Amino acid sequence: MTEHELIKGCIRQEPSCQRMLFEQYAGKMMGVALRYAQDGMEAEDMLQDAFIKVFQYIGQFKFEGSFEGWIRRIVVNTAIRHLERKKMSFKEIEDHSPHNPQIDPHAYMHLGEDDLLKLISQLPEGYRLVFNLSVIEGYSHEEIAAMLNIQAGTSRSQLVKARKMLQNQIMQLQKIAV
Numbered sequence: 001m002t003e004h005e006l007i008k009g010c011i012r013q014e015p016s017c018q019r020m021l022f023e024q025y026a027g028k029m030m031g032v033a034l035r036y037a038q039d040g041m042e043a044e045d046m047l048q049d050a051f052i053k054v055f056q057y058i059g060q061f062k063f064e065g066s067f068e069g070w071i072r073r074i075v076v077n078t079a080i081r082h083l084e085r086k087k088m089s090f091k092e093i094e095d096h097s098p099h100n101p102q103i104d105p106h107a108y109m110h111l112g113e114d115d116l117l118k119l120i121s122q123l124p125e126g127y128r129l130v131f132n133l134s135v136i137e138g139y140s141h142e143e144i145a146a147m148l149n150i151q152a153g154t155s156r157s158q159l160v161k162a163r164k165m166l167q168n169q170i171m172q173l174q175k176i177a178v
Helices: 003-011 015-036 040-060 067-085 113-121 125-136 141-148 152-177
Strands: none
Touching: 003 015, 003 040, 015 040, 015 067, 015 113, 015 125, 040 067, 067 125, 067 141, 113 125, 113 152, 125 141, 125 152, 141 152
């Protein structure tokens, strides 16, 4: 069954097509949800809510562009709404280090994707959200500001601090590995 036929089946609300679509995209989209969630259970809630919206609004998909990208956008927006309901805040974390550390290129050598995602998941909520939206999803600071109802400067500041915090975490891992 082609993607087009699968989507048409979901528009007709055929359970077999809905199941196939979920099975095809749930794994990738769980990865997206995990980047925004504090833990697996929260990510599962986000994913479930997102797929409810996918099936509710699938008739609005115009068959232009990537269907996976369309689903990803729903997952990201659902995650943001979920975090807003938790009263997410954009805190300033005190940092007393005198300068930005320069990371030794060897620090990245043994750092796998799972390790990096774990470090990202440990960032404070606002830092993690802006980092994901900017670096991973590719949104501009202006788009992030509109999505999160914050100033573009706040988005930029949160990203700079998230990157610095990640650099420090990587440096700590490098010290432990040596």
